[in-house]
Each structure stands twice: as C-alpha cells, then as structure tokens.
Amino acid sequence: KNEVEQSPQNLTAQEGEFITINCSYSVGISALHWLQQHPGGGIVSLFMLSSGKKKHGRLIATINIQEKHSSLHITASHPRDSAVYICAVLSDMRFGAGTRLTVKP
C-alpha cells in the first residue's frame, strides 16, 4: 500500500470548472509538496506546505496536518492546466501515483 494516496487517478473537466485533487498520507511529515508534470514531461514544483493554505494565481493548496490530508484546487480551469499533478512527502521519499487532469475547451 502506497503511503501517499491520491484521488482521483484521472479527471476530465470542462474549461471553467473548479477542480479538486486530494492527497492522503500515513507518514509523519515536515512538508508536503505538490508537483505538476506537463505533457512534455517537465516537472514543476507548485507548492510546499507544512500547514494551512497557500495560493498562487488560480491554484490553491491546503493541508490538514491532524487529518493527514491535503488538497489542490484549481479555480476557473483552463486547457493549459492539463497535466499530471503529484503530491509528495519528500522527507519520506514518498510520491503519490499522480492525478491526470484533462481540461477540455
């Protein structure tokens, strides 16, 4: 059993929809990271969270340390948001399997 679980595995949305990707972990953490992998393969770090909430443009990441759960939200989704989103507990070398998001125009 992967100690970092993501859901859903695949997500298809229409442009403009609000997107939520969830991540649950069973290990103790110092920080949780959200990564975005573009269709071309490049990986970008979106957020590093140890508590609370962070916002960058249309992206919002939240974490609940007590419940060991984090969410990544995308408001007003756009086709360019199509990518694989990966949550990671880097200190434990654990990665989620990724959520493949497709946003249709």
Add this chain to the structure above:
Amino acid sequence: DAGVIQSPRHEVTEMGQEVTLRCKPISGHDYLFWYRQTMMRGLELLIYFNNNVPIDDSGMPEDRFSAKMPNASFSTLKIQPSEPRDSAVYFCASSLGRWVGKLFFGSGTQLSVL
C-alpha cells in the same frame, strides 16, 4: 539563472554498456537530488547530496548505480553495466534547504536500454 540543466535529453544504449547522466544544479542551491520515473513505479528518489556530500543513497537500486558530485556545479549518475530494466526518465533536481525548499527540476534524461 538557466535552471537545472541535464544532459543528454535522450540516451539509447545497448545492454551492458556504461551510461553517464549529467546534471548542473542551480547556482547557490545546497541540495541535489536524483530521481527516476517509470510507468510502473512512478517517481523514486535515488540519492541526494548536501554541499556535494552524498547523504542518503538508499534509493539506489543496485551496485550498478553510482553517483558523484565533485563540485557544487556538477553531478553525475552512472549505470554500469546497464540493463533494459533501467529504462526510465531520470530527473535531477536542486533546492535551497532539504525538504522545505522549493524543488527545481531539470528536464530529465530519457534512457532506453535495448
């Protein structure tokens, strides 16, 4: 800064050959990480360095894999001898701080071992 630079972008080699992957981290970053990504296993941490010193190589799959960081601006990951199951995308990343600094990834090396 140009970001984390990896070379080559693609490598095709035959089983048994030596493969060397290269990485130049972002100047000033004190941590360098080597990751491997496959369809079956996803992303895996192979090894990481702090100030050029290897800290944890528990993710290195076998003795066939070795990594060095001779100075702050260069690291190599070597596979000798290579095997078809080593086929994967290998990413190098660097950060300022270990687990709480933003991670910057290179564009990866797509390795195919025939």
